Amino acid sequence: MKKEIWTYLETDGRGELLPTSIELLARAKVIAAAAEQAEEEKYTICALLAGADHDALQNATEKALGAGADRAVLIEGPELAVYRAEYYSDAVGELAEKEKPQMILFERTTDGMDLAPRLAARLGSGMISDCVDLAAEDGKLLWIRHAFGGTAAVSASFREQESTQIISIRPGSFGGMTGRGSEAAGQPDTERSVPEKDGAVSLVNYNSADRAGRAAGERIAAPELVEVLEAAADRGMDPASARVIVAGGNGAGPEGFKLIEELAELLHGAVGASRVAVDKGWISHAHLIGQSGITVTPDLYINCGISGSVQHIVGMRDAKCVVSINKDPKALIFNVSDYGIVGDLHKVLPALIAEIRRHRG
Amino acid sequence: MNIIVCVKQTPEAGRGEMNPGTGTVCRTGQKQVINPFDLYAMEAALRVQEKEPDTRIIAVSMGPASAASVLRDCIGLGAETGYLVSDPAFEGSDVRGTAQVLARAVRVIEKREGIRADAVFCGAKTVDGGTSMLGPELAQFLGVPQVTYALHCSPQKTQELQKTQEMQEAQKLQESQKLQGGAGLQNMPEEAGARGIFFRVEKEDDRGNRIYCLPAPCLVTFTKASFQVRYPLIARILEAESMELPVLTAEEILAEELPGAGLCGDNSAAAGPGAAAMQVQAVQLRKLEKQSQIIEDPDPVKAVAALAQRLFSEGIL
Ligand SMILES: Cc1cc2nc3c(=O)[nH]c(=O)nc-3n(C[C@H](O)[C@H](O)[C@H](O)COP(=O)(O)OP(=O)(O)OC[C@H]3O[C@@H](n4cnc5c(N)ncnc54)[C@H](O)[C@@H]3O)c2cc1C
Numbered sequence: 001m002k003k004e005i006w007t008y009l010e011t012d013g014r015g016e017l018l019p020t021s022i023e024l025l026a027r028a029k030v031i032a033a034a035a036e037q038a039e040e041e042k043y044t045i046c047a048l049l050a051g052a053d054h055d056a057l058q059n060a061t062e063k064a065l066g067a068g069a070d071r072a073v074l075i076e077g078p079e080l081a082v083y084r085a086e087y088y089s090d091a092v093g094e095l096a097e098k099e100k101p102q103m104i105l106f107e108r109t110t111d112g113m114d115l116a117p118r119l120a121a122r123l124g125s126g127m128i129s130d131c132v133d134l135a136a137e138d139g140k141l142l143w144i145r146h147a148f149g150g151t152a153a154v155s156a157s158f159r160e161q162e163s164t165q166i167i168s169i170r171p172g173s174f175g176g177m178t179g180r181g182s183e184a185a186g187q188p189d190t191e192r193s194v195p196e197k198d199g200a201v202s203l204v205n206y207n208s209a210d211r212a213g214r215a216a217g218e219r220i221a222a223p224e225l226v227e228v229l230e231a232a233a234d235r236g237m238d239p240a241s242a243r244v245i246v247a248g249g250n251g252a253g254p255e256g257f258k259l260i261e262e263l264a265e266l267l268h269g270a271v272g273a274s275r276v277a278v279d280k281g282w283i284s285h286a287h288l289i290g291q292s293g294i295t296v297t298p299d300l301y302i303n304c305g306i307s308g309s310v311q312h313i314v315g316m317r318d319a320k321c322v323v324s325i326n327k328d329p330k331a332l333i334f335n336v337s338d339y340g341i342v343g344d345l346h347k348v349l350p351a352l353i354a355e356i357r358r359h360r361g
Numbered sequence: 362m363n364i365i366v367c368v369k370q371t372p373e374a375g376r377g378e379m380n381p382g383t384g385t386v387c388r389t390g391q392k393q394v395i396n397p398f399d400l401y402a403m404e405a406a407l408r409v410q411e412k413e414p415d416t417r418i419i420a421v422s423m424g425p426a427s428a429a430s431v432l433r434d435c436i437g438l439g440a441e442t443g444y445l446v447s448d449p450a451f452e453g454s455d456v457r458g459t460a461q462v463l464a465r466a467v468r469v470i471e472k473r474e475g476i477r478a479d480a481v482f483c484g485a486k487t488v489d490g491g492t493s494m495l496g497p498e499l500a501q502f503l504g505v506p507q508v509t510y511a512l513h514c515s516p517q518k519t520q521e522l523q524k525t526q527e528m529q530e531a532q533k534l535q536e537s538q539k540l541q542g543g544a545g546l547q548n549m550p551e552e553a554g555a556r557g558i559f560f561r562v563e564k565e566d567d568r569g570n571r572i573y574c575l576p577a578p579c580l581v582t583f584t585k586a587s588f589q590v591r592y593p594l595i596a597r598i599l600e601a602e603s604m605e606l607p608v609l610t611a612e613e614i615l616a617e618e619l620p621g622a623g624l625c626g627d628n629s630a631a632a633g634p635g636a637a638a639m640q641v642q643a644v645q646l647r648k649l650e651k652q653s654q655i656i657e658d659p660d661p662v663k664a665v666a667a668l669a670q671r672l673f674s675e676g677i678l
Binding site for chain 1: 372397398455456457460485486488489490491492493494495496497498499500501502505506507508509510561562563565566567568569570571572573574575576579584585587637638639640641642643644645646647649651652653654655656657658661662664665666668669671672673677678
């Protein structure tokens with residue numbers, strides 16, 4: 001096994017790295033430091049980029065090298081024009097089999113969740129998903145994830161050191177190793193100058209038909225993307241790594257969401273939502289908190305008109321401070337709140353906004 | 362059309378109770394129900410059946426003997442039968458082991474029923490482990506294409522159906538987004554979809570939901586959609602109670618070759634803790650209680666003032 005950590009990076013299609021991918025490079029450094037300490041071996045961080053557009057890939061590579069990668073591997077091929085797990089897992093799998101990196105990291109994004117497990121199966125590898133932290137013990141890395149709706153923390157290690165380990169990481173988490181919360185882990189050093197080293201970038205061409213062992217004419221079956229629907233209203237900042245979130249539910253309605261947005265803006269925070277609010281089209285899925293959305297760990301989580309179903313709570317119970325506004329004094333959400341106001345959000349929110357403005361002068 | 366739906370029995374509240382000594386999950390004392398996401402997979406299969414009445418729906422679950430109850434739930438909803446994959450040798454399997462066992466189970470069911478599965482449906486995640494890994498791993502071991510986190514899935518008999526306005530729009534979209542190469546429907550691999558069966562699948566996606574044309578055989582995992590899943594029929598529940606459900610044991614499962622997983626590095630791994638890729642070191646219940654301070658004041662301005670004062674003084678705001 002090569003002591004390398006590959007990071008699967010995603011772009012906007014025009015060569016800009018997604019913020020989650022820049023975060024992932026920063027996490028890779030924390031993980032490399034932990035692994036180096038545990039194993040007393042030097043680790044290299046390698047950016048992994050796949051696509052069909054050569055210029056866009058080159059551009060993203062520069063960005064990745066600037067954001068902390070020691071080297072980069074580009075996989076280029078016409079079949080990789082649009083993301084599809086079938087081709088991507090084959091392309092990355094083929095290369096990983098050859099190069100044998102110790103780890104491949106994924107951010108738990110829509111594509112990351114789709115690709116990482118398929119790749120793990122392709123390689124016959126073990127995988128740990130949705131990691132929130134890591135620790136070192138007896139020269140081994142322990143990966144920590146939450147299970148049972150966040151009520152339990154599981155720490156596990158890979159039994160097989162002789163196969164590539166697949167790890168997916170929860171956005172906005174991590175940093176326990178530095179003991180300073182996720183700010184420490186989340187700061188990319190974009191300042192770093194791009195190394196001019198020879199061999200820092202390697203380019204691999206991919207064509208599924210070229211694969212040895214695949215019968216002539218045999219092609220990989222994959223879905224075809226036929227349409228991208230328009231997303232519902234995207235209300236600003238991504239809640240995944242926000243320090244403050246103001247969330248709304250069924251009790252909020254479209255009018256309530258205007259107030260929620262106003263308060264979020266005032267607090268430099270992001271907007272979150274319950275499943276009902278997303279299903280009713282008041283806000284896009286990117287803002288969904290809970291079992292079928294994302295899990296968040298902000299310093300402050302203000303929620304309005306959310307009843308507190310188990311499916312919602314699992315996504316926000318790790319917020320440092322939870323403030324709930326609900327007109328029903330028996331609402332379950334109050335059980336997981338630090339503070340609560342029983343009242344109509346349409347009256348409470350304007351008063352809260354006014355009070356904060358007044359306090360700030 | 363034949364659809365195999367994979368379901369799992371999970372604790373109702375999704376909460377973990379641990380055996381303090383062993384660190385394994387304690388299944389007693391908590392109500393066990395069908396994993397809620399799996400109900401959406403079951404519902405999707407039933408909706409396919411509404412459009413294609415000769416569709417056969419077969420449920421499968423890997424777990425202890427008690428997991429037969431979730432299979433009976435599926436039968437109550439409209440599945441024809443349910444296979445229980447159960448053997449002490451499978452206990453303690455991790456996701457990789459489970460996916461390999463289920464992939465073989467799909468092959469065994471195909472043989473026993475004399476069918477070819479056109480689609481395998483699963484929940485997008487479970488409420489206990491919550492890894493979201495099973496679906497894509499199973500798809501890889503079966504060697505079939507996948508769509509994960511789907512909301513809707515409807516059958517489309519021939520590729521012709523696709524060549525409609527929708528396809529022209531897709532082409533326009535590809536041009537406008539500079540999606541070149543293998544993206545067009547005209548590039549559909551010949552073998553893929555050789556059965557003439559396609560599914561139109563809507564995947565939930567932050568960047569706007571995606572519509573895929575997915576050739577059978579395939580695998581789809583389902584997330585929660587905005588519709589209500591149906592209730593079981595009383596008559597079917599009663600029928601399910603008295604049905605004998607086929608059980609697949611390790612002997613039969615492990616005798617099954619997995620040619621579809623030819624791409625997988627290690628095709629020989631059996632299930633059980635010995636074959637697990639991960640070694641669980643510790644499972645700890647997390648302390649999550651809050652000291653709630655709830656303000657009840659009919660005057661919202663006063664209530665807010667009381668709240669804000671605390672938040673300001675604690676430096677939260
Ligand atoms: C498989 C599955 C996955 C799911 N995933 C998620 C998930 O990821 N996230 C999620 O949130 N849910 C999820 N759900 C849905 C979940 O079960 C609940 O249905 C949902 O969370 C309820 O949303 P809500 O609290 O906004 O609405 P409701 O339960 O309808 O609650 C509305 C609340 O607003 C209060 N209210 C009404 N009007 C006012 C007012 N004027 N002022 C103040 N308060 C008011 C009411 O008292 C009530 O408490 C999932 C369900 C399933 C089955």
